Every structure is written in C-alpha cells, then in structure tokens.
Amino acid sequence: MSTTNSFQPVSTTTQASIQVITTQITYYGPIILLIIGITGCLCNFITFTSPQLRKTSCAFYFLLSAVFELLSITFGLISRFAADHLGSTLINTDRAYCKLRAYLVSALPLVATYFVLLSSIDRCMSSSVSARLRSFSQRKIAYRVSVMAIILGFISCIHIVIGYDLRPRCGALAGAFAMYDSMFVVFWLGVIPHVMMLIFGFLTYMNIKRSRRRIAIHSHKNPTALAQRQQREEKNDTQLIVMMLSQVGFSSLLILTRMTYYAYYVLGPSLTGYDKLIGSFLMSFTTLVYYANYCKSFYIYTLSSQLFRSVFIQRIKLCIKTVVGKYTPVILTDGSVSCVPISAEAIQRCTT
16 A cells, blocks of 8 residues: 555656656747748748749748748647647637638648659659659659649638538547548658658669769769750759759658557547647647758758758848948058948849
C-alpha cells in the first residue's frame, strides 16, 4: 500500500509537467513559427522576383509555393492560436467560419505542396536527355499548369465544406465521412505528393549523373567552346535542382512524421488517462512540425544554394538603396565626400 502511494505523487507531477509543456508548446510554438515563416516567405518573394530567377519555370513554382505557404501559416496558426489562447469561440459558434477554416487549413497547404511537387517534376524534365521532355520546362507551360494545380487543390478539398459542421463543436460528420476525411489528409495531403516528390527527385539525380557523363565526353572532344558554354548554361539549373532536392527531402521528413502519428491517432485505439495526455502532447507537437514545413523553404534554399544566397544579398542591397535614398557617395577633387542622387534605373543597372 505504501509502495503504491509513493508512486502516486510522481505520476501526478509527471502529468502536470506534460500539461504545462503542452500549453507552452501551443503558446510559444505558433508565435515562433509565424515570425520565422513570414520572414522567410517575404525573403522568398524578394529573391524569386529577381531578374536572374524570375524567367525560369522552377523559380516560378517556388514563388507560388511561397505565396501559399504564407497564406497557410498566417491563417492556420493565427486562427489556432486565437482559439487556444485568446479565448476565441468563433470556430465552435459560427457555422460558416467552422466550414471555412476546416476547408482552408487543408486546401492552402495542399496547393503549396503541389507547387513543390511541380518544381520537382520541372527539374526532372529540364535535366532529361530528351529534348521533348526538356521543352516542357518553360514559363508559359508553368502558367497553365499552375492554374490547374490551384483548381485541383481547391476542388479536391470541397468535401470538407459539406462534411464539417457544429456538432455542437466544429468537427467532421461521424462515421464513414470522418474516416474518409482522415485518409484524405494522410494520403492525399501527405503520402502521395511526397512520395511523388521523392520519385522525381531520384529521377532528377539520375538525369544529372547521365548529363555529367555526357558533358565529360563532349568536353574531352572539345575542351574549350562547347564545354564552357554548356557549363554556363547549366549552372543556374544545377543550383535550382539542389534547392529542389533539399526542399523535397526536408518536406518529406516533416510531413511524413506528422502523417504517421496522425494515422496512428485516427486508426489506433482510443486513448484514456495518461496515454490520452501523451497523445495530446504528440498531436500538438506534430501539428507544429506540420506547420514548420511551410516556414522552412527560405532557410533551406539559403543553406543549399550559393546562387540563391548571392541573388538574395543583391536584392537586399537594392532594397536598402531604395529605402535609404537614391544617393551615391562621390569623392570630390578637394578630398571631401558628397552624396549625389542617382536614378532608380541606374540602381537597377548596377545591381542586376
């Protein structure tokens, strides 16, 4: 009896600690991710709209992905934080908001994921030895495919608007619909697109190996003009491929981690007591992991690509010159320094 009682305070303390940790995670986690994510997305906008990158179809997909990542984290995290810590009851009192939030927190990340998938397909096409496949890696084709991806993403989530309602709290219709919705999240939002990313990423890697062997053979035959020209043409493409492979790898790791636990949470046995407490902690933690996937892209690109870093720094310098003032220091004949105004066109010429 005394032994049993001696362990009871430890168990109570542990449960209280887990509750505190869960509360702290759900409070500080969204704030940190919002700061990191919004900053990263804005930096992506600055970089991918540069003259060096905006003409490529892959950079266009990256840019649109950043747009939907920004929408995903701002709407998803702010609405969740408001419900958890700011006392907002809108999600459980307003039927239209219940349906809208459930729809957008699935549709927006799905479209962002589609654009990362399209970037992996684009790089696979651009690195192919087939001229016909390479012809699909064009900006005009990217425009059409992007519209189709957005439409597909929003239409495929339309069942959420139908099946979610106040019951009395906002949730999915119990039974077959709830199971379908759970499997939709796991497979359509998680497993399928990321497995496809990994497949196209592997095919891209194999294309690069074949391309390097081909260039090496041609370089041996013509070590001057041909080799140098091909190296210059493929430098930017190689950098974009590295960015894509890094993005795909980290996205797959984060999303599949979330989906693995989500599938267990939905399909596994009902949790009670201490197990339910642990389950709540893991659900909160993996939810932050899920949103972290849409906050990371700028930092992955910066670490993996010298081209991205140089373009970003160049664009920041241009922004600073524009904000601070369009002036340039000039050393006069007497040794003094004077600030002379220059035009925006001159700044653009100097930085691009």
